[in-house]
Structures are given as structure tokens and as C-alpha cells.
Amino acid sequence: MTTTALRSPSRSRAHKRRRLVVRNIVVGWSFLLPNFLGFAVLTLVPVVALFYLSFTDWNIFGHANWIGLANFRRLVHDDSFRIAVENTIYYTAFHVPLTLAVSLGLALLLNRKMRGVAFFRTAAFFPYVTSIVAIAVVWNMMLSPEKGPVNHLLNVIGISHPPGWSTSTTWSMPTIIIVGTWREMGYFMLLFLAGLQTIPPELHDAARVDGASAWQRFRKVTLPYLRPTTFFVTVILTIWSLKVFDLILVMTNGGPGQSTLVLSQYIYKTGFENSEFGYASAVSVALFFICIFITAIQFYVNRRRNR
Amino acid sequence: MKRSILRGFGLAAVAAVALAGCSSSNNSGSGGSTPTSGGSTAASSAPSSAPSSAPSSASEAAVTLTMSGWTFSTTPEFKTLADAFHAAHPNVTIQLKEYDAKNYDTQMTADLAAGKAPDIYELKNLQDFITYQSGGQLMDVSDVAASYSSGPGKLSGLDDYKVDGKYYAIPYRQDSWVLFYNKDLFAKAGVPVPDGKWTWDDFVTNAEKLTTALKAAGDKDALGTYFHSWQSVIQGFAQSQTPGASVTGDDYSYLKPYYQRALELQSKGAMLSFNTASTQKATYQAEFGKQNAAMMPMGTWYIATLLSQQASGDADKFNWGIAPIPQYDSSTFSNPVTFGDPTGMAINPAIDKSKVAAAKEFLSFVGGQDAASDLAKIGITPAYVSDQVTQTIFSAPGAPTDDLSKWTFSNHTTKPENPVSKYTQKIQSILNDEHTAIMSGSKSVDSAISDADKRVKNEALNQ
Numbered sequence: 063m064t065t066t067a068l069r070s071p072s073r074s075r076a077h078k079r080r081r082l083v084v085r086n087i088v089v090g091w092s093f094l095l096p097n098f099l100g101f102a103v104l105t106l107v108p109v110v111a112l113f114y115l116s117f118t119d120w121n122i123f124g125h126a127n128w129i130g131l132a133n134f135r136r137l138v139h140d141d142s143f144r145i146a147v148e149n150t151i152y153y154t155a156f157h158v159p160l161t162l163a164v165s166l167g168l169a170l171l172l173n174r175k176m177r178g179v180a181f182f183r184t185a186a187f188f189p190y191v192t193s194i195v196a197i198a199v200v201w202n203m204m205l206s207p208e209k210g211p212v213n214h215l216l217n218v219i220g221i222s223h224p225p226g227w228s229t230s231t232t233w234s235m236p237t238i239i240i241v242g243t244w245r246e247m248g249y250f251m252l253l254f255l256a257g258l259q260t261i262p263p264e265l266h267d268a269a270r271v272d273g274a275s276a277w278q279r280f281r282k283v284t285l286p287y288l289r290p291t292t293f294f295v296t297v298i299l300t301i302w303s304l305k306v307f308d309l310i311l312v313m314t315n316g317g318p319g320q321s322t323l324v325l326s327q328y329i330y331k332t333g334f335e336n337s338e339f340g341y342a343s344a345v346s347v348a349l350f351f352i353c354i355f356i357t358a359i360q361f362y363v364n365r366r367r368n369r
Numbered sequence: 370m371k372r373s374i375l376r377g378f379g380l381a382a383v384a385a386v387a388l389a390g391c392s393s394s395n396n397s398g399s400g401g402s403t404p405t406s407g408g409s410t411a412a413s414s415a416p417s418s419a420p421s422s423a424p425s426s427a428s429e430a431a432v433t434l435t436m437s438g439w440t441f442s443t444t445p446e447f448k449t450l451a452d453a454f455h456a457a458h459p460n461v462t463i464q465l466k467e468y469d470a471k472n473y474d475t476q477m478t479a480d481l482a483a484g485k486a487p488d489i490y491e492l493k494n495l496q497d498f499i500t501y502q503s504g505g506q507l508m509d510v511s512d513v514a515a516s517y518s519s520g521p522g523k524l525s526g527l528d529d530y531k532v533d534g535k536y537y538a539i540p541y542r543q544d545s546w547v548l549f550y551n552k553d554l555f556a557k558a559g560v561p562v563p564d565g566k567w568t569w570d571d572f573v574t575n576a577e578k579l580t581t582a583l584k585a586a587g588d589k590d591a592l593g594t595y596f597h598s599w600q601s602v603i604q605g606f607a608q609s610q611t612p613g614a615s616v617t618g619d620d621y622s623y624l625k626p627y628y629q630r631a632l633e634l635q636s637k638g639a640m641l642s643f644n645t646a647s648t649q650k651a652t653y654q655a656e657f658g659k660q661n662a663a664m665m666p667m668g669t670w671y672i673a674t675l676l677s678q679q680a681s682g683d684a685d686k687f688n689w690g691i692a693p694i695p696q697y698d699s700s701t702f703s704n705p706v707t708f709g710d711p712t713g714m715a716i717n718p719a720i721d722k723s724k725v726a727a728a729k730e731f732l733s734f735v736g737g738q739d740a741a742s743d744l745a746k747i748g749i750t751p752a753y754v755s756d757q758v759t760q761t762i763f764s765a766p767g768a769p770t771d772d773l774s775k776w777t778f779s780n781h782t783t784k785p786e787n788p789v790s791k792y793t794q795k796i797q798s799i800l801n802d803e804h805t806a807i808m809s810g811s812k813s814v815d816s817a818i819s820d821a822d823k824r825v826k827n828e829a830l831n832q
Contacts, residue, residue, distance in 0.1 A: 121504065122482050122500075123478075123506055139827075142824070203648060206649055207648070209645055210648070226810070229644035229647065229648060230809065230811055231811035231812070232811075317805035317809070318806050318808075318809035318811045318812075319803065319805060319809075320802050321811070331798060334475050335798060
């Protein structure tokens with residue numbers, strides 16, 4: 063189709079296109095670069111270093127001696143590590159479904175036209191923007207076993223032996239889960255609200271015309287349409303739960319005993335308090351793989367359902 | 370070149386652990402022996418005094434040393450020492466670098482690893498001493514230590530810094546635990562004040578007597594005593610007083626009687642319960658200063674705090690005194706056994722060679738008589754003990770004037786809270802877990818002690 067006469071402009075057009083491609087790549091990269099540089103310097107390099115350190119006995123000063131798998135062998139026999147893993151899984155297993163249910167419930171409740179909806183949405187979001195230290199102090203005071211208002215209230219309604227909350231080994235983890243849920247529900251409610259807005263109202267109208275009950279409409283219309291949001295929330299929530307740290311550190315510091323010791327806190331303790339950075343790195347690597355493993359399962363399940 | 374790569378690598382790794390553990394908050398101190406308060410992060414501050422004047426002799430060139438410290442706004446000791454030394458040695462200027470009190474050791478460790486630490490730095494507690502020493506971050510100062518063998522007073526805590534016959538730091542401050550008591554509350558209850566000859570059983574009897582009598586006298590808030598939630602309030606005494614007890618052993622049964630007494634006080638309502646104290650974030654300053662407790666075991670650093678809080682109105686105005694801490698048995702009444710860690714000064718081995726002589730001169734100054742009286746004037750218990758120091762402390766307005774208080778201040782055997790060993794830090798952390806388990810009522814004393822024995826063996830001694 064091309065004639066000799068047209069060849070030269072076409073070649074220059076191809077040349078132009080190639081220049082455009084290069085230009086686009088350069089522009090693209092230059093937009094990405096600042097972020098990538100920050101990621102590389104602050105995350106990628108340290109993470110690679112972390113993997114290396116987990117095979118050493120580094121204690122911050124002096125040389126990091128290569129000790130092979132010794133740190134990981136020690137992990138297997140470390141009871142505190144086992145307790146930390148169990149507590150982390152305990153927290154995650156209850157915190158994720160509870161937060162999911164509460165934030166979805168709140169989102170459904172606040173996804174309608176009513177008076178003061180903006181106020182209630184803000185109120186639900188408030189815990190998320192409040193300082194974690196303030197949250198821990200106030201909740202600890204409210205749940206104080208002898209002088210706290212919560213147990214006073216429980217006494218009034220006839221419960222003679224209310225729980226010891228954060229001061230009892232059996233109740234400390236449920237307490238952390240409750241406070242953790244209260245703190246994070248607002249953020250995930252916001253994500254669910256955004257998801258709810260994307261559901262076309264016609265679908266609900268059609269279902270209503272067909273005589274579907276509210277529960278049926280929720281199961282057959284709302285939930286399927288929320289799937290992408292639910293998946294995202296579940297993944298993020300699970301990773302956050304596995305890495306829970308600040309709330310526990312300020313509220314119970316892992317106590318009483320080791321009843322709320324979680325992995326992140328164990329890493330902090332072995333690394334920064336006992337100066338065993340090599341071993342702390344090994345625990346971090348273990349946490350990393352637990353996170354990856356659980357997230358991979360979630361992606362797998364999600365993909366199968368999408369089929 | 371190689372070193373700088375290692376350093377960079379070290380820093381990156383610290384960041385890695387921090388990120389992977391997503392650490393963000395402070396570690397809440399439980400066994401800390403010095404009151405801490407929040408402060409700013411490390412920042413250089415201006416030299417505390419005017420630039421050094423002309424050198425006193427041609428051979429003494431001007432030297433500028435850098436020195437660490439924490440929370441300058443409420444901790445005046447560093448400036449006091451730096452100024453006093455500069456006045457005596459005008460050719461040496463000491464520049465202070467501020468660290469955060471709560472994260473002092475974490476920040477100092479990072480600075481040392483990065484080669485950015487000051488020439489002279491403090492060892493805030495004994496727990497981390499071994500980390501610095503075994504990591505080669507302390508200069509041998511045995512020659513300075515040797516100069517203290519003679520003199521009118523005695524430098525306590527020096528031997529805590531001895532490893533294999535060499536000294537690595539000079540103590541300038543040595544607090545120890547005593548019994549603070551409120552004379553007004555004792556009078557109100559009609560209970561005779563401590564006579565310096567109490568065992569712990571006497572203490573429990575009197576605490577219960579005070580609680581009942583104070584309630585009968587119409588004082589609803591005041592209890593017999595207050596135990597702060599730190600593990601050292603119970604374990605420190607058990608470890609220092611029980612014959613044969615050791616922090617780094619594998620048999621903690623010696624803790625049992627001390628815990629039983631604390632649990633008895635708690636169950637009889639003679640002190641604020643551990644659960645309430647920890648959930649309400651009770652402070653020992655308020656519990657004793659607001660007269661909620663008639664007696665309180667606490668370190669001597671609280672003398673200066675109480676004096677200043679009574680003057681400012683943060684604490685009530687009442688008569689108080691200090692008595693020797695109750696003893697294991699009557700055999701030690703004449704020289705009461707208590708515990709406390711020294712605070713020391715050390716030299717960074719990375720210091721410029723030309724500055725070493727001046728730095729050692731400064732170290733020899735901080736452990737001596739002159740520095741001790743300067744510290745005593747601002748209410749700090751210096752490591753150098755002499756009659757003059759005691760007189761200075763008790764001449765402050767509002768300080769107790771009775772003989773027992775003065776005797777208590779200068780007569781005691783102070784054992785280290787954290788004996789120097791590479792296991793101490795880990796063991797204290799395990800013992801703290803068991804402390805919270807016992808005091809919260811979650812675990813019986815016996816099962817907590819057997820757990821402690823087991824965990825110390827598995828997690829510390831065999832690693």
C-alpha cells in the first residue's frame with residue numbers, strides 16, 4: 063500500500079512514534095522515580111538487609127557473623143515465639159470478622175438519607191483519627207476492674223463478678239480486640255460506604271418489585287456488588303491485624319504475663335530491648351511469611367470465586 | 370571504606386527491623402530507676418557557657434568535648450557538671466547533645482553504630498552496660514578509676530563497671546531505695562514512726578494498722594502504703610536482701626515471701642491494687658505527694674522531686690522523712706541492705722586522640738568531691754558519699770531534719786539492681802512478665818516462679 067513516494071514521510075512517522083514512546087517512558091519513569099526512590103531506600107533495601115541479617119548473630123555493634131539457620135532453629139523451640147504466634151492468630155481470627163461485620167453494619171446504617179447522617183459518619187470515623195495513646199489510656203480507665211465505670215455499670219445490672227478486662231489473662235485479649243475494632247471500624251466503614259455508592263439503585267428497585275425482602279436484597283444484590291470492596295477490606299484488615307503493635311504496647315505491654323504478647327512486640331523486644339537484632343530479624347522474616355501466606359490464600363479464594 | 374559500608378548497612382538494618390516490626394511508640398519503662406519524662410529528639414544545643422577564654426598556659430590548647438544528656442528542661446545535672454568543669458578548666462568547653470529520656474539507649478546505640486555519638490556519654494542504667502562494653506563502645510578508664518582509691522569519701526557503684534579487672538565508666542550518681550513516710554499521717558493514725566529496725570513483716574503489720582487507724586480517724590483516701598507497679602519494688606528487695614539470691618540464677622523461689630506479703634497488703638486493702646494502679650496510670654509522685662499513702666518504698670531521686678513539688682504546690686505540704694528500707698531479718702539493721710543502679714559517664718572510643726586527656730580529666734572530675742557537692746545542691750544523690758554531701762542535701766528548705774533520715778541517707782549497702790551480665794536484660798524482661806501475672810492475680814506465686822525458672826533457662830541461659 064505504501065508507494066516509494068510516501069516512504070520517507072512514513073519512516074519519519076515511525077521515527078516520531080518511537081521518539082514519542084521513549085518520551086512517554088521517560089515521563090512515566092520520572093513521575094514514578096520519586097516514589098520508587100523513597101520505596102527503595104526506606105523499604106526495599108532494609109527488607110533485603112533484613113533477610114540477610116536473619117542468618118547472622120548481629121547485635122548492632124561489631125560484625126554480623128553468618129550463623130546459617132541457627133536463628134530459625136531457635137525459633138522452633140522458642141516458647142515465647144510460639145505464644146506470640148498464637149496470640150497474633152487469636153487476635154486476627156476474632157478481630158477481622160468482627161471489624162468486617164461492624165463496619166459493614168455501620169456503613170449500611172449510615173448509607174441512607176436521614177437527619178444528621180454527616181454527624182454520625184464523623185462520629186464513627188473519629189476513633190480512627192484519635193491518638194492511640196489517648197485511646198489506650200481512656201479505655202484502660204473505663205475498664206479498670208475496681209474503679210472503672212464499665213464494671214460499675216455491670217454491677218448495677220446484676221453481674222456480681224464482672225471481668226477484669228485488661229488486667230486478667232483470660233480477658234486481656236478480648237479487651238484488645240474490642241478496642242481494636244472500635245478504633246478501626248470507622249475507617250473500613252468509609253471504604254464500605256464508597257462501595258455501597260457504586261451499586262445502581264435500579265437493581266434494588268427491581269428486586270423490590272420482584273418481592274424480595276430486605277434480607278434477600280442484602281444477600282443477593284448488596285453483597286455480590288460489594289465483593290471487590292469486601293475483598294480489599296479483608297486483605298488490608300488481615301495484614302493490619304497480623305502486624306498489630308501500637309495498641310498492645312500502650313494498653314497492656316503484652317501483659318499480664320504474656321497473655322497479649324504478639325509478634326511485632328516480640329520483634330521489638332528482642333531487637334531493641336535485648337539487642338539481638340539477628341534473632342529479631344528472623345522473627346520478622348517469620349511474620350513476613352505468615353502475612354504473605356495468608357494473603358496468598360485470600361487471593362486464591364477470591365480468584366476461584368470470580369470464576 | 371569498609372567500615373563506612375558496614376555502618377550504612379547497620380543503619381539500614383536498624384530501619385529494617387523498625388519497619389518490619391512497624392515500631393512506632395515508646396517502650397513503657399517498668400523497671401526504670403530514674404523518673405523520665407518526654408523530651409525532644411536528639412538535637413545539638415548551644416554550649417552551656419561562653420566560648421572558652423584564653424588557655425591558661427601555652428601547652429593547654431582549647432578543647433571542645435561533646436557530651437550526651439537527656440531532657441535538659443527537667444534534668445539540670447549535665448549542665449551543672451559541664452559548667453563546673455569549664456569553670457575549673459577554662460580551656461575545655463563541653464557541648465551538650467540532647468537525647469530523649471525514654472529512648473536514650475536506643476538512640477545512643479544507633480548513634481554509636483553510625484559513628485555519630487558524642488565523645489562522652491552517660492550509661493543511664495546498668496542493664497545496657499554490657500551491650501556497650503562487649504560491643505567495644507567503651508574506652509578503658511582504669512587509670513581514672515585508680516585515682517579514687519584514696520580520699521575522704523567513697524565512690525559507690527564504681528565496681529559495677531568492672532569487667533575482667535578493667536573499669537569502663539565512672540559513676541557520678543548513685544540512687545538507692547529507701548522508705549519514704551508521711552509523719553503527719555502517722556501522727557493522725559497514732560502509729561509510732563519507723564525506728565529504722567523494721568523487717569518486712571513489721572512493715573506489713575504497720576501498713577495494715579495505719580490503714581485501719583486512718584479510716585477510723587476519718588481519712589477515707591489514705592492507705593497504709595503504695596507499691597508502684599514496677600517489678601523492682603518487689604523483686605529488687607528480694608534479690609538484694611535474701612541470702613544467696615541471684616538475678617541471673619535459675620531458681621527464683623526466693624521471690625515467694627516478698628510476693629506473698631505484697632499480695633496480702635493488696636487483698637487487705639492496705640495499698641492500691643496493682644490492677645487499679647496500672648489501669649489508672651497511678652503515679653508514685655501523686656500517691657505519696659497527695660497523701661494517699663502513709664509509706665512508700667522509692668529511690669532517693671524522689672527527694673529532689675518531692676521538695677520541688679511541695680514548693681510548687683504540685684504536692685501537699687506535710688512533714689515527711691526517710692527510713693531504711695525494711696530488712697530480710699534483724700541481722701542487717703546496723704547496715705541496711707538496699708538496691709539501686711549507678712549512673713555513669715563513659716568515653717566513646719571513637720573520640721579524637723587529642724581530646725582523650727581532657728575527657729579523662731572530666732571523668733575524674735564527675736566522680737569527685739567538688740562535682741558531688743554541686744550535684745547535691747540540685748538535690749541529686751552523687752555517687753561520691755561524704756558527710757558534706759549529706760549535709761548539703763538535707764540543708765535544702767523543706768527537707769527532713771531528723772537524725773534517722775540523715776542516717777538512712779548515708780548508711781546502707783547498695784547492691785546493683787541489674788548485675789552486669791549478658792543475660793540480665795532478658796531475665797528482667799521475663800521476670801517482669803511474671804511480675805504482672807502475679808500482681809494482677811492471674812497466676813499463683815508458685816506457678817509464676819516455676820514458669821520463670823523454666824523460661825530463664827530456655828530463653829536466656831541456654832541461648
